[in-house]
Each structure stands twice: as C-alpha cells, then as structure tokens.
Amino acid sequence: MTRLWGVRPRWRTDVLGDFFCPGCGGDRNYRRQHGRRWLRLLGTPLLPLGPVLGSVQCTSCHGRYGVESLEAPTCVRLTGMLRDAQYTIALAVLAAGGTGSAAVRGEACEVIRAAGFEDCGEAQVLAALAALSGRGDGEPFDVHGVGGGLAIELHAALEPLAPHLSQQGRERLLLQGAWIALADGRYLPQERATLTAVGGRLRLGEEAVGRLLEAATRTPH
Template identity: 45%
Template sequence: MVHSRMAGVRTAWRVVDDGDFFCVSCGGDRCYRRLNGRRRLTLLGLPVLPRGAAEPVVECVACRGRFPLGALNQPTTTRLTALLRDGVHSITLALLATGDNAAANAATRRTAVEAVRAAGFADCTEERLLTLQAALAADSPAQLDREVREALSALTPHLASPGRESLLLHGARIALSDGPYRTSELAMLSVIGEALSLGPADTERLLATAALSA
C-alpha cells in the first residue's frame, strides 16, 4: 500500500466564467468564478496519471466557498427585486385591463399608481399607466391570461408562500379599490393565483379575507 503522504489525488482548477450570484454562505450578492477541474493521481507531489474530470463548481470570490452549478439558479438580490417590481406592475395592469372601466375610477387609479411606485417604478404616472392599460385592454382574455402567467413564471419559483400570497392580495386591493369584485376581476385574480402556484382554496380564502377588510 502506497503511503498517503506519497500518493494522492489532486484537482487542477481552471476559471471558465465569472459573474454575480447570490452566495448562501455570505448571505448576499457576490462575484463568482466558475471552475472546471481535472483530477490527477500524484506521487510525491507530482502529477503522474489523469483521473478524469471533476464536477464543475462555483467559487465565491469573497468567502472562497465552493458550490454546485445549481447555485447560479438562485437570482441575485438585485435580480429578485427587479422580478418583484415587474410582477407588481404586471398584476396591476392586468387588473386595470379587466376591471370593466375601473381605470376611469379615481380611487383605482390612485391605488394602482401608488402600488407601482412603491414597487420600484418611482416615475410612474397615471397617464403612463393608463396608456399601458389601454394597450392591454385590446388583448383577448386568453392572450391577457398568457401574458400574466409569463410575467410571473420567472418570479414564482423563488418566492415562499407568504410572498406569493402578498402579490395576490396586492391584486385584490386593486380590484376592490372601487367596490366589490367584478366577475372579470375574479377571473383574472384566479389566473394570478394559479400563476403564483396558489391552490384554488387558498386563492378563494385570500380574496374573501381581502374583501372583508376592504
């Protein structure tokens, strides 16, 4: 048996990519290096025989922690903030477009603009929001449903249940700002709930709770 100090397996790493990612060890956005590796049998510290490729890894430049490539699937804090902002924007426009002239109601316009500004679009105005609403209102219901699902598809997998419920309640507040739910609004809120991976029973419960507190 060859003594472990004389022989072993070492991995030679090579940087093949870099960028930003969310480091779970640091708890925030950091720079990363993607590394590919080749393993070699060493004797007395010298490489003598190749042992094949090592699993590629992601290395945090800050803490030097190494993680599977799946770590890159987690959005950065910056990216997640943008996805949330776009999700609120899409839900707001969808409710305005299906609200049966709800966009003409002053309370609805005010609620919609305040929500979109709070989400990160600080320069949002009623005029800009209603221009976008008018364009969406020309779409067929099926096309509008598809656009809402696509807008939320990138965000939903990265939100825990409370976050997804909060987005549905945001839509409920828009719908309720000018009175009880309309049939078209309930239909759109059901689509939003499904796109957020909320079960029908949970969607109904949340909408009922929002109506009681409106």
C-alpha cells in the same frame, strides 16, 4: 502540512459572473470551473486522473457549489422580478375592472410606485395598459377583461418568480391586486376572474385564492 501523495483537482475557469452565494448568503462573483483530478507528489501534479464535475466557486468565501446554484436568482434580479410582477398584476386588475374608477386607478398607481417605479404617473399607466391590451392575438385566456398581451405579460412576470417566493410572499402579491380591485368597494366578476388567474400563476391553490380574496374584503387597507 503537504502530504507526500495526494489526489486533488486542478481547476480551469470557464465563465465569471454574479450569483447568490448559498454559503455567504448574498450577491457575489463566481467562477464557473471544470477540473480534472491529479495525482500529486508533494502537492505537485504528476498524473492526470478522471475529470471532476463542473462547479462554481464564490470569489468571496471560496466555497465550492454545484452548477445548480446558478439557478437561484440574485437579490438584484429577485427585486426586479418582484417589481415587474407587482406592476403587471396592477395593470391586469385595472384592465379587468376598467379604468373608470378614480379610486381603482389611484390604488393601482400607488402599488406601481411603491413597487419601485417612483416616477410612474396615471398617464403612463394608462398608456402602458392601452399598449398591452392591444397586443397579442386578442384572445382572452380565461378572463374576459385580460387580452392576449396582458395574459402573456402575466405569465412572463409570475411564472419564473413563483418558485422563489415563500407562500406569504405570493399571498401578499395577490392581496395587493385584490386591494386594487376593492378600491371602489367590490370585485367585478372580471376582476375576480383575473385575480383567480393571478393566484394560479402564483401557484396558490384554488381554495387559498378564494380564502385570500374573501380576507381582502374584510381587511381595511
């Protein structure tokens, strides 16, 4: 039933896009809108009142959310970020330990393929490693094996991802890296240093990183 008098906003759409809808819980289309409150008589806008805060409307559930809801990555984007993180960690561990061990190379390639780069073979991984190790300013950040290029890649891949993963998800990424390093039986000092840097980027505390790296040596993989 339409009330005689009422105040309701009138919305105008600024932008359309994809987002993760917090209401219906999936990747959806949204309209980003701004609006103005109107005094209405029998539903008809009569008199403009003040502006209302911009909001985002899901085109599926029609729920309205604050513009901060656009900061959460979509499922598609999160999957891509996770895949890139696994790839970059595998390269960093490989760079730190050297590519001399066939077992380490094999484990790194397996992680990369399982992450979603199904066609990625050892030759591609080694070529990517050579390209990355030679890039940047050549300064190791806090790890002797990881040159500037890989340090930049690690930062770029892990920093935006970390806030969106659970503790368990972040620990899992570190463990995958640890298992690559352990494929030839033990951690080299540079591998341990690289994994510690990875743990830091993943916002795992120093103590948690130490505990996880020890746990990985006891977990058969």
